[in-house]
Amino acid sequence: xxxxxxxxxxxxxxxxxxxxxxxxxxxxxxxxxxxxxxxxxxxxxxxxxxxxxxxxxxxxxxxxxxxxxxxxxxxxxxxxxxxxxxxxxxxxxxxxxxxxxxxxxxxxxxxxxxxxxxxxxxxxxxxxxxxxxxxxxxxxxxxxxxxxxxxxxxxxxxxxxxxxxxxxxxxxxxxxxxxxxxxxxxxxxxxxxxxxxxxxxxxxxxxxxxxxxxxxxxxxxxxxxxxxxxxxxxxxxxxxxxxxxxxxxxxxxxxxxxxxxxxxxxxxxxxxxxxxxxxxxxx
Ligand code: G3H
Ligand code: 13P
Ligand code: ZN
Ligand code: NA
Numbered sequence: 700x701x702x703x704x705x706x707x708x709x710x711x712x713x714x715x716x717x718x719x720x721x722x723x724x725x726x727x728x729x730x731x732x733x734x735x736x737x738x739x740x741x742x743x744x745x746x747x748x749x750x751x752x753x754x755x756x757x758x759x760x761x762x763x764x765x766x767x768x769x770x771x772x773x774x775x776x777x778x779x780x781x782x783x784x785x786x787x788x789x790x791x792x793x794x795x796x797x798x799x800x801x802x803x804x805x806x807x808x809x810x811x812x813x814x815x816x817x818x819x820x821x822x823x824x825x826x827x828x829x830x831x832x833x834x835x836x837x838x839x840x841x842x843x844x845x846x847x848x849x850x851x852x853x854x855x856x857x858x859x860x861x862x863x864x865x866x867x868x869x870x871x872x873x874x875x876x877x878x879x880x881x882x883x884x885x886x887x888x889x890x891x892x893x894x895x896x897x898x899x900x901x902x903x904x905x906x907x908x909x910x911x912x913x914x915x916x917x918x919x920x921x922x923x924x925x926x927x928x929x930x931x932x933x934x935x936x937x938x939x940x941x942x943x944x945x946x947x948x949x950x951x952x953x954x955x956x957x958x959x960x961x962x963x964x965x966x967x968x969x970x971x972x973x974x975x976x977x978x979x980x981x982x
């Protein structure tokens with residue numbers, strides 16, 4: 700069933716687990732996520748980045764999500780990942796997304812607050828939940844590039860002010876993770892997660908979670924992370940399975956045969972994540 704992000708994340712916040720938010724670009728990824736969620740009885744978030752929306756088209760991506768959510772036996776939210784501007788958010792709301800992220804992390808605090816507030820006013824008026832970002836998460840995405848050295852962690856007092864002034868539903872914080880593949884092992888600032896959680900008492904979001912060791916994820920969840928974004932680990936499973944199939948079956952031309960094993964491989968990765976996040980049986 701289709702639900703808002705707020706519904707899912709408030710339950711996770713109250714009960715101390717995290718909901719997986721997985722990036723989608725095509726039908727096979729959507730199906731892998733939904734099947735993994737149904738098989739483990741987990742709530743789940745399907746999220747589309749602006750790059751994903753550009754690739755598939757807003758109609759295809761939103762309708763894939765809605766069909767999947769409505770058919771699903773578990774609660775599903777459809778979320779815009781790293782929305783950078785007001786128009787993008789409005790487009791997604793218009794197409795039935797139940798949650799949006801407005802990423803104003805490139806702005807100074809005051810501007811980030813003002814920008815986020817404007818989006819929240821409209822989104823909340825139509826029952827759509829909002830995620831914002833404070834601090835700078837390392838790594839590269841389609842639209843925002845942050846040098847890892849310049850990545851600045853979220854300041855707890857700034858976060859408190861941000862939440863009070865914006866009334867944001869959940870906040871993405873920078874605590875040492877980075878988008879994409881890690882070169883070394885990521886070091887998370889657990890004390891910072893704990894401090895921010897105690898001050899804010901709202902659901903917190905961890906980006907760049909692919910490649911973070913299981914124990915670190917579990918600890919982050921125990922300290923107050925309630926939404927965990929995963930993209931890269933799914934991409935890797937997809938690419939490896941496609942390459943392996945093509946290497947072993949160079950004569951195959953059937954997209955279903957080529958993508959079928961990739962879907963299964965993604966599903967296995969997602970199921971593993973759902974166990975780590977503690978969302979199994981929470982649907
Ligand atoms: O955080 C970004 C996600 O990994 C989406 O990446 O912009 O290449 O779709 P993308
Ligand atoms: P990863 O690609 O590191 O999993 O990060 C995903 C993400 O944060 C999407 O917003
Ligand atoms: Zn992200
Ligand atoms: Na990562």
